Amino acid sequence: MNRYETLKRHMYLFILPVITIASVIGLIFSSRSNPFNIWMLSVFVVVFSLSFLLLFFPNTLKIVEYLNLSVVTILHIIKFHSIITLDMIVKGYSHTGSSTYWTPLILVFIFIALPRKIGIYYALVLWSIMVYIGFDYWSSISDKGTERLLQYYLSILVYIILIYFVRRVITYYAEKEMIEKLAYFDPLTGVANRRKVYLWLDESIQKKKDFYVVLFDIDHFKAVNDTYGHPTGDEVLKKITEITASQLGEDDIIGRWGGEEFIIVTRREKGAHSLVEQIRKKIANFEFDDIPNITASFGIAKYQNQSTELLLEQADNALYQAKSNGRNRVETYQNIKY
Template identity: 30%
Template sequence: MQESEDSYVRVAVLIMLWLALFASICATLIHWLGPVHRTMDLIIPPTASMMFGGLIVALMRRPWWLQAIVQVALVVAALALIAPAWFYTLHAVSTPGMRLIDVLPPVPSLFVMLLVMVMIFIPGRRAFVLALLCWLLIALPVLVYLALHPREMWMPRGIDLLMAYGPVSIMVVVLLPVQRGLAGTIRRMASERARMEVMLHRDPLTGIHNRRLGERVLRDLFNGAHAAGLIMLDMDGFKAINDTHGHPVGDRVLQAVAGRCKALLREDECISRWGGEEFLVIVPGIDAAGLHMVAERLQMAIARLPVAPVLRVTASFGATMIDGADNFDTVLQRVDRALYAAKEQGGNCVVLVTAGLAAAGVLAPG
């Protein structure tokens, strides 16, 4: 889940940078092709375009720089809006006959987008602090100017600036945390669902997979063309352990056996509690010789497992390869017969059978 979320954030940042680059290029073309050329308008958009283009290249080549790239992008965007806000406001104040609404570039919508990016990509209270700082440096000088020049304020462009830098900005800062909270709730619900699904497929006593998941994994094997093997093991004399030492000791034996087997298996090898004292091990990508070695390793590990006050813990093993003509029932019947053959030989041994039910190898009791 974490990897998926990180990938999503990288894609989102990349999209943000491409949009910022597109906006900067459009602003550059508009100012260059317009009838009036102002020095700041001819400098800031192309500079921002080069910066955003460089950040896109950096993110694609160095994705682990994500946080730094986000911060640099927000700083570039903020500076690109702060400079014209102050420059044109001071210029309108100091130049008789000049009106701010006539010279200020169309940046209110970009200011709102900057607030959105800050609230999305900056975590916690820092987002509110930075949003307030952006408002003070970008919106406040324009609003103060409009308050001191009511004639401009009540003109269409003045009302547009007043709304963008006032109520709209406040709505963005207030509503986005609500959206973030909803997103967090959805993530928590997804995490809880994943946790419940794990619990649904987990044996509560031993902590390994239960029979439900074991059956699902086994059925999935028949949809692939890869070789796989099956091992079924059953504890020897488990009823006597329960009768002699009590069920709590029997539970500890099952937990110790399950934990030891799980520790010896690879991540792609599935062990599940099949029932009572029976366990099923599914081993993908293996041949008959390798399957016998896996079963032998588990058998010897259990035989060396100390679980006081039980003097000795052993298990019988049946193993078989999954044949191309097999289905769910036939392979289980064959591995069950192999397990029965191991029990008939006195237990604490491994019997591997082929599809023809002929024993291919027996490990004598250790």
């Protein structure tokens, strides 16, 4: 299952029991003089209960969706016909009945179960059938009943239009988020890429507050790739990212600078050295499967009104110093020149 299907499955696991209970309650309090209601609610209880059980088996989501959609649609049309011909004409009721309260939920279900364009067509066809049924018996319905029925038709049409555009808005923001993720985040590790880090740096500089830049890379990472293969190297990169991110707070951000090199931007008032030293130890002490322990070297530079390029150069010089001094260590750039 993809994430959308998984989300839908979880939603049905919560909703189906509630609708089943509502159908059981309706069945208990339904008048015995209305056998159609009893039959319809009994079908709902069986179908919704069966659908709930089917969700626990693989590859049954579409079956559940189409089964429920077909049953609900058919019974809704039959029930609406009964409301018009029996309740509003024979009994003289001026309202459409409590069962029509569920119509908006049916529309939501249509747009969840079906693709957006098919969903709008399906909903409009269902609405048109209900309109046809009403207008076919229009002259036999009381004036107050026709006014209520007209309000019902218009409200359902508004629901259809609203749900359709809500789904379009959700799709737009989902696509926008996906595009942004592809543009600004590293596909392997899930953290920011260099383009996004530059935006963060510009934002930090504009706030005119002290912050620190940390550049670090994995020691002897080429040997890992050469000895154990690139898939293992990728797993190491993801694990290092996970370990580092777990030590960061709200004012800390991490990005992949390129290859096995990463960057941290932190605004901690007490400085970055204790944080970075903690990360270094976590990485060095982590036991990987089938490969020796991995270490990383770190270089820290503090922002003091210098340019972004100079700040990054200072962090890089500190990193180079850490590697020159034996690796698996933290060095801070001290000799800032303006």
